[in-house]
Amino acid sequence: MARGDDHATQPWVEKYRPRRLDDVTQQHETIRALKQLLYGSGGSSLTEKVASLPHLLFYGPPGTGKTTTALALCRELFQNITNRETLQNRVLELNASDERGIRVVREKIKRFAQSSIEESVDAQVPGFKIVILDEADAITADAQTALRRTIEVHSRTTRFVLICNYLSRVIPPLASRCAKFRFKALEDGAVIARLEHIARTEGMGPLPPEASRLLAKAAAGDLRRAVNLLQSCADWARSADGSQRVLEPEMVSEAACMVPASVVERFYDICVSRNEPVTACFEVLRGGYPVDELLRQTLELLLLDSGTPPAQVQMNDLQRSAIALHMACAEKYLCDGATEAVQLLAFVANCRSVLQASS
Ligand SMILES: Nc1ncnc2c1ncn2[C@@H]1O[C@H](COP(=O)(O)OP(=O)(O)OP(=O)(O)O)[C@@H](O)[C@H]1O
Ligand SMILES: [Mg+2]
Structure with missing residues (x-):
């Protein structure tokens, strides 16, 4: 959760990563269902039912908001924790494909889950921790079987958010322990609206329609790719004196390695x-x-x-x-x-x- 530092030098994908569930683009059904779990049918205070939050499994194509949503969910769950140290004590982010083998993952989870939670001063702070296990589909089937047991053992104090691209690569006994949420590839209109917002905020002015159409086409529903492309194009279109030239469609094709x-x-x-x-x-x-x-x-x-x-x-x-x-x-x-x-x-x-x- 140590993201969000040094805003000015961040790549745009991080700078414009939504921090709240409501700011996640287009995944309306998933966001509505998650907010229902947190807040019930209304309001901005966590309901008592949050104590029985299930394990979650987010799946869908790249760049559609899965990791973003998991992080935003944690931020909202622990919004009443002001002490940064304590928040880090509550959320463990692991990337299954980064970690060297399932043994390391299990050890880390075990250590994290066993460390005690500080005495809560606020009844609005849930009494559990969250483990975000990104790229869970990169774990071998045998290791997933072992993970099943890890999840069970630590369920009392810990909730797991598993994230993957391919639901079919998660073994059914693991998937069935979680409430599943599907993330859809973003529609071109939603991609363009987000890019226009970023372009305006970055002083690029309105994007020419043909350039934004090409950006959305090249991104094919992956907003991370779209934002990265926009940033590359903005760098190219910046003159030596710092002024911004209009974004030509050719710049987009070139940046996206598209064939004319x-x-x-x-x-x-x-x-x-x-x-x-x-x-x-x-x-x-x-x-x-x-x-x-x-x-x-x-x-x-x-x-x-x-x-x-x-x-x-x-x-x-x-x-x-x-x-x-x-x-x-x-x-x-x-x-x-x-x-x-x-x-x-x-x-x-x-x-x-x-x-x-x-x-
Ligand atoms: N639904 C969305 N709403 C707003 N921004 C988004 C959305 N999806 C992706 N983004 C942008 O793309 C970046 C990457 O998104 P994120 O890390 O959530 O993707 P992901 O679904 O986890 O992809 P992967 O499967 O490759 O891990 C975010 O930082 C954000 O800038
Ligand atoms: Mg991700």
Whole structure:
């Protein structure tokens, strides 16, 4: 909980991390349910029922507010503790993937849970501690089984907040000990509203609509990524005299390693048009763009943006599915270290044979 120091030099993701549950963007149902657990149906005082707060499990994609919400929850639970030392005594933040093995995690939890809580001067301060176990899905199944017992042993004095990206990687007996809360990928509108608020506060002025649309697109529901991108763009757009230039869409594409639309459209043409030599894809490669990103953006054009593709191609669902499968293979091979040029060529060849087979 030692976050929040030295505001001016902090990265924006930390500087603009919401401190209260109400400030968390878009996760309305989760926030409403958590506030119900803390405050009942109204008011700002903790209810007596908070004493029976269950263990919690937050899950969902990256950058959607899970860690933020866990920290805000602790701040609100222990809002009546003014002594910083005491607050640190109440909240232990562990990152499962940082810690060296489950034994260290268990030892730390044991030591923390066994240290006594100072005599509470305020009936509004809950009589338990909180362990936030981030990235719980990075713990092996065996270690999770052991953790189950740790949670049980310390349940009287400690509540656990487990956080993960993939609920399916948490073993059912562990998950079933917790009340589960799902965090959704943020909608573009919510991302843009948050970015505009940050841009205004940082003196960047209103964001041009095309730039904020691209920022939201590149972030794909991950607000951490969106805020980091905005900060990189702001650094680029700052002139030597400290004045801020208008944020051009090209700056956003560059910062996000996005491939320019004209290049994607050219590659799309090569994938679908028999008039182009297959080897034309090497022209595209020479631009030095990341191939996985080029494929991802092309797939979007092929499958989703059926509105205005550069070359009108009538594709049925079977063909779209076949192309998506080829894309999945190319992505896997690239992850495994295959040669970019070969994968690009193979993808073009596969697209063409899918389209040709049924024409
Ligand atoms: N719902 C949100 N409301 C406001 N800010 C958010 C939200 N989600 C993410 N952010 C911003 O992104 C940063 C990272 O968020 P957070 O650490 O809560 O993500 P997370 O869901 O825990 O991601 P991960 O799964 O990668 O750990 C925050 O500091 C904040 O600036
Ligand atoms: Mg997190």
